[in-house]
Amino acid sequence: MFKKVLVAEDLDSISITVIQVLEDLKIPFIDHVKYCDDALIKIKKGIIDNEPYDLLISDLSFKSDHREINLASGEDLIGAVNEVQPAIKKIVFSIEDKSYRIKSLFNDFKINAYVSKGRNSINELKKAIERAYENEEKILSSDLSFSFTDKTLIEIESYDISILKLLAQGYTLENISNEFKANCILPNGTSSLEKRINKLKIYFKANNNVHLIAIAKDFGLV
Incomplete structure (x- = not known):
């Protein structure tokens, strides 16, 4: 199982749930941040210290506040992480359910799994983590019904x-x-x-x- 996981989530109630799932999976090192900028800093520090994270779990939406930021969204964070540590496994945990945006995350941002926040999201997230560790590709929570082989929107540039x-x-x-x-x-x-x-x-x-x-x-x- 993964040894070192970083959670990027700005809502405490959600991050507590995610951390509980990770603890149930006996992951020894779990880190949590509320800002995408902080997540990137931790990713870079892990690389420098030769103790890199092997999994990033991130939301897509982060509410703005008084703090000035460079990375405003989960897409921004994942794009920046891909530049410094492209091999890290990436799971998006979000309420977004638009097929085009989710497909873009897999195709353009090379995420490993997408889990929709909902009634059964805890079990879905746990399964996604386990499957990502087993190197499965394009893992999608069961409440999302679109197919990756569907040609819809493929021609849209x-x-x-x-x-x-x-x-x-x-x-x-x-x-x-x-x-x-x-x-x-x-x-x-x-x-x-x-x-x-x-x-x-x-x-x-x-x-x-x-x-x-x-x-x-x-x-x-x-």
Whole structure:
């Protein structure tokens, strides 16, 4: 079983539950932080001391307060950890249930398991930890029903996500074009953007831009 585990969770009630699961699994060293920045510092220190953590369990959402931070979310933390210790096992423990976002965590952030917070989350988390230790891949709690082989959303690219997010913020076609030009994102012409938006409306079977944004929100894209 894992020897050294770091828990990144800002709610005491949740962290107590996670730590109890780890204690039940007889894990000898358990550490807990409430800030992603602190988690990264501990990960780096473990590497320097030649006593690295072998498992990170992290939430996705962290409430902001008076403290200035560099890493604001679980994605930010996992991305930063992957740069310094890519081999560490990573489990996300969150209420997020949008299939696109969860798939992105596996595909882009290389997490090992995703456990949804819910009625049976303690048992699900315990199983995920055990399976991650056995080197199983793409471990998903049983209350999440989507399939990794489902082709839905596979064709959606980060470029499309950027367009959808700006549309959701009320940007016009010209505004999006200017934003893309300012950030050197191609293609950025209004004609190209309009064609892309029309393609997205066909893909999602949306009647108009408002309908498109509503569907994108349902999928967790924006």
